[in-house]
Amino acid sequence: QLQLQESGSGLVRPSQTLSLTCTVSGGSISADGNSWTWLRQPPGKGLEWIGYIFHSGNTFYNPSLKNRVTISVDRSGNQFSLNVTSVTAADTAVYYCGRYRGNYGYFDYWGQGALVTVSS
Amino acid sequence: QSVLTQPPSVSGAPGQTVIISCTGSSSNIGARFDVHWYQQYPGTAPKVVISSNNNRPSGVPDRFSGSKSGTSASLAISGLQAEDEAVYYCQSYDKSLGGHVVFGGGTKVTVL
Numbered sequence: 001q002l003q004l005q006e007s008g009s010g011l012v013r014p015s016q017t018l019s020l021t022c023t024v025s026g027g028s029i030s031a032d033g034n035s036w037t038w039l040r041q042p043p044g045k046g047l048e049w050i051g052y053i054f055h056s057g058n059t060f061y062n063p064s065l066k067n068r069v070t071i072s073v074d075r076s077g078n079q080f081s082l083n084v085t086s087v088t089a090a091d092t093a094v095y096y097c098g099r100y101r102g103n104y105g106y107f108d109y110w111g112q113g114a115l116v117t118v119s120s
Numbered sequence: 121q122s123v124l125t126q127p128p129s130v131s132g133a134p135g136q137t138v139i140i141s142c143t144g145s146s147s148n149i150g151a152r153f154d155v156h157w158y159q160q161y162p163g164t165a166p167k168v169v170i171s172s173n174n175n176r177p178s179g180v181p182d183r184f185s186g187s188k189s190g191t192s193a194s195l196a197i198s199g200l201q202a203e204d205e206a207v208y209y210c211q212s213y214d215k216s217l218g219g220h221v222v223f224g225g226g227t228k229v230t231v232l
Contacts, residue, residue, distance in 0.1 A: 047158075
């Protein structure tokens with residue numbers, strides 16, 4: 001059974017960079033067809049897709065965040081990561097990592113989520 | 121403002137059927153992109169209950185069903201049970217701005 005676990009700093013200062021890592025267990029991050037994603041959910045609000053990285057290494061980002069977001073993969077560590085630069089209070093959210101299935105598909109496995117608060 | 125529009129809340133008595141709508145446009149649902157539905161309990165990650173318009177993943181009760189027509193989709197929960205009380209989100213893909221994943225704002229289902 002595939003499992004995902006987010007880790008990283010829970011408190012980030014405004015204008016700094018938010019960094020999170022998702023560790024995948026129970027399967028290989030390099031398996032054919034696997035794509036990996038980050039999403040977030042501000043407190044009391046709905047879901048927002050941040051971006052994903054395909055098996056090919058190609059990345060695609062939410063246009064509203066594109067200039068501040070980077071998703072990368074560490075295949076040897078079976079991990080993938082998220083960096084969000086120049087954060088503000090609006091970036092405070094529960095951040096989820098997940099697996100993305102198919103083209104124009106859906107998210108079938110999710111991590112438990114990690115709360116990141118942006119505050120001085 | 122979400123790209124996909126859902127009612128904020130729906131409610132029903134145990135055993136009844138509730139239907140959640142998800143309205144999009146010609147750049148997402150109307151462009152024939154699939155619609156997927158997630159169930160989320162407070163403090164937990166979402167879980168897919170319907171994928172690709174009308175497919176139920178293993179373990180999801182057959183009380184859950186999905187449909188799609190034109191620029192809209194729906195999730196129906198029949199034989200409503202107390203455990204179905206949760207927030208439900210629809211999700212699709214939008215071809216504008218180079219293409220991106222989009223969600224509805226979520227619908228809170230209350231079991232009366």
